[in-house]
Amino acid sequence: MIRNVIFDIGNVLVSFHPVEYFYPVFKEKTETLCTYVFGSKEWALYDQGILTKEEVEKNLLDTYPKDKDAILYILTHWKEFMKPIMPMKKLIEVLKEKGYKIFLLSNISEDSYLYLKREYPYFFDVDGGMYSYRIKSNKPDKKIYEELLSVYGINASESLFLDDRKENVDAAKALGFHGMIMEDVDVTCDRIRKRLKEE
Known part of the structure; x- marks a missing residue:
């Protein structure tokens, strides 16, 4: 589940x-x-x-x-050129209401992280996150995925990971995560809702 x-x-x-x-x-x-x-x-x-x-x-x-x-x-x-993808904001709000824990897992510099957190703070109002600049490891290196699991005490088998790069999703799946590749935003949001509804 x-x-x-x-x-x-x-x-x-x-x-x-x-x-x-x-x-x-x-x-x-x-x-x-x-x-x-x-x-x-x-x-x-x-x-x-x-x-x-x-x-x-x-x-x-x-x-x-x-x-x-x-x-x-x-x-x-x-x-x-980094602008919010608003349907994802709405999706996260819906998932929170349904009781899902929300995490972020990103290859991101500290400068970018601070800029985005200032400009779009609602994306960082989540249960936790693991960022490459903090642990000196980029996806698809397994270290960043394992650090997320360890720090927040979550299980890969109970986690769905969404990324726009196939190699990052494949790395997550190899560690036992469920994975999905970001495509068209509306299609992806529908796929996530359908995937979770089947649980």
Whole structure:
């Protein structure tokens, strides 16, 4: 029986579409620039709390000096494209009313966490959360999942995990979680309601 529902943050609770957001500024070069930043090992280490934003900036500028102005622009404005996915807010409210425990499990830097908690505090009014920057581990590494289970004393077999990346859902399933991949938001909300109704 599922007692806990666990949500990723990026592209589950808030949008994370940098290419779409920055395209009006950089046009055809947008995808390349966003890969430089958000697809970099530096960004992964930033999420893990191992590198600071300043260190990420320095490393990226050393690597891509010809794109200095564009990278600085992205690093200055990137938080602006994270907007709340409101149907998920409503879903969480309904699940709380029905007695489910709600947790967050996200690869996220401390800067992002503090920004989102300030801008959209309702998403953090939950029973707990595990964030990569706190434990220096990113999904799909099993450490972050196991830490969530240990800290909050919950069972994987009683937990449904929702993430937008298949590899993260697969890692959760390997540890005994129920898993679901975030797709179209309305379809996903309906799937979750149906899945829990079958319990």
